[in-house]
Amino acid sequence: MKDIQFPISDFMPDACIPEGPVDQKWTKYKREAKLINPSNRRKYTVIVVGSGLAGGAAAATLAELGYKVKCFCYQDSPRRAHSIAAQGGINAAHNYQNDGDSVYRLFYDTVKGGDFRARESNVYRLAEVSCNIINQCVAQGVPFGREYGGMLDNRSFGGSQLKRTFYSRGQTGQQLLLGCYQAMEKEIGKGNIEMFTRTEMLDLVVVDGHAKGIVVRDMVTGEIKSHSGDTVIVATGGYGRVFFLSTNAMGCNVGAAHACWKRGAYFANPCYTQIHPTCIPVKGDYQSKLTLMSESLRNDGRIWVPSTRELAEKVRNGSIKASDIPENERDYYLERKYPSFGNLAPRDISSRAAKEACDDNRGIATSGFGVFLDFKDAINRMGKDWIAGQYGNLFEMYEEITDVDPNDEPMMIYPASHYTMGGLWVDYNLQASIPGLHVLGEANFSDHGANRLGASALMQGLSDGYFVISSTLPTYLTSIKPGTVTTAAPEFKAAEDEVKARLNKMMNVKGTRTPDDIHRELGQLMWDNVGMGRTRESLTAAIERIPAIREEFWNNVKVAGTTVGMNMELEKAWRLGCYVEFCELLCYDALAREESCGAHFRLEYQLDDGEAARNDAEYAYVSAWEYKGVGELPVLHKEPLTFETVNLAVRSYK
């Protein structure tokens, strides 16, 4: 096993965190922030890539303010961005339940949930604007769940002991995104947003050190085109499909973030990848994606496996059913290990506990990679009708996929790649290490540390899009003169040529394996070696294997069709071409971080009871990686994390 020495740089860009106590930083920032008068705003062109909660909210809000917005998405409509699939809910510190919530507590829970690897100032700001998000969404007509008195209802989510989650049945993301999409369409109708659907960003254009535009592929005609602007906002989500199978949509990809990274933007904490505990288990090698079952189900569902391997074997081979197993032969392992949080333990802990049970040969499902999520007690207590009111669409979705009614037999679930906390490094302004490049939502790294709590992704996307970027963007825009760069700048032509050359190169390999086939191989390697449990050996093995997969891609991929017109195989190939380069970075980061924290679990670093052993003395920093070339070691820059408000503590959910 080779020892890898990562080049480390002393340089780190300023995170631009305002001075003062954490609860006054955002107020102070807004008080002192630069402003642009309404008639001058229209002189600025803002490019927004991605139309999910972060990108859509930013596009709508900036257009309302008077900026000229160009928005891009790969789907046929901005309404289809993958934020739409979020099921459970969105957190806010309204304290409508009178159960002791506050901005501070939401902030604290988020920092603790992230295992003390997030930036305090950003998280506090997130908690501060959380209530404004709910207010905004209600005013837009988002139909949140309500009580009979007409007030908004709340439910619980993992990692919290109170009810602060607002929801729209099991389709909260859909309703929030539609609110956001409608606000966008309003601005599109007025001509304030120019919308480019079926258009994928393939490169970032940097002119004189500033992000000034993008190169895109028109997915209908196949044309490669450039767009210039005064600033570029990337809100393109995460890289969960590096594992091939994930809960992400099929089109979700790392392409835009990867392009920014290659153009010089630092990539932060790529090893923080969230594996969601409650997904429908894998059923076959033809499988294209995994379906999430909302974490909200853990409010009323109890997670268990048979207490013995013999019983589990009988379940696997079909000789007995879950309902045949008596209470005393069931191991409700989350309730046993984490009595105070029980089935609502955070996602990383719940996922790992499921893996441990299955590694102990007590897993169910034909593959042995599954655990039960059982509603029997809740049905007996509250009745089927009540359960249907809470989770009706999720039960139907489960039955549609598995042909089993969760009212009769417990659901079978297993962890799956779901969300990525890591992302492009940004400062307090949400500006990347390239001036003029701003990164929002899941695509940035800033708020969730090493693990994201449930119902916090929607909060962050909308916080960044509706309330943060509108205040922080003028900080950059007032430092430049608008409209100075057009697509006539030679950098655009050069980037277009590079993109075309790369597309042609893929096209001309004419090998024997489809992009999906190679992606599956890469995904399996990443899942086995860089998934829920990582070791120095597993990571080193992955790093040694990846160049061969990359070579396989460039020597043996078979891309049908041509670069002209619609070509879904070429789209897949382009995205895979990004993954085969990016995946190495994920391994490097996981290898360099010799501690366990949140979702990053190194088997070598665990406490006696199997919990993550954090090493605050040596690793309380953000790893921000600088690109140095394909196959070259990236350079590590460190942003120290200072905790002025919360005490660094062992994260306990017992």
Next chain:
Amino acid sequence: MANLNLTLKVWRQDTPQSKGSIQTYQANEIPEEASFLEMLDIVNEGLVIAGQEPIHYDHDCREGICGMCSLTINGVPHSGGLVSKVTTCQLHMRKFKDGDTIWIEPFRAEAFPLLRDLIVDRSALDNIIAAGGFIEVRTGSAPEANTMPIRKKTSEAAFDAAACIGCGACVASCKNSSAMLFTSAKAAHLNLLPQGQPEKHKRVLAMVRQMDNLGFGNCTNQYECEAACPKGISVDNIAKLNRDYIIACAAEGVGVYA
């Protein structure tokens, strides 16, 4: 766990301008547990390896919520008439029998121009929303959320209409290619809520006019749309839209056929 051998009859068309036709493919050894789109993936892998062009179709989330998938299967959008309230991506192969012949066509409508094979352009639906399918509330101008109590029943009814995923199956199923179910669902969602009242008349008039201008047909109350809708959006919304439209015409002093 059985495998299925199927015959596919698929609409193929290279470009919007070219002439399309139905082509026949064999789909062999398809696992019953696979989804319909996974079945197409398997067929496409085979086509690509054999040096042919894969069948192009729209899809993304594969969990029935993004509204991108859009196949007409055996003449019925999404479900092939085999199950109710599913999107194409939620249809599973166990609903088919070994030896079946399956006809796969795009969502056909004048307002949905075909782009390639089974992919159509549904941006007309976005244009209907842009005309008035929103509540105009600038970011930052919202009052505190609980200052406006909303009856649970009202909120639930608004949600039922808001559950529309904008897939266009209603249009594809309609002999008139009418977008009334889509338009009425958005209008009902917003018109039912107290927040939506100030713009109610303006919204209804603008959305209906836009729908007519984009080439969608009229509704003749056949209710195929409700049967095809993967989210069970009710045709009651159409009745409500017609009512709201007449009231809006009277309130705004414009002609019904303007």
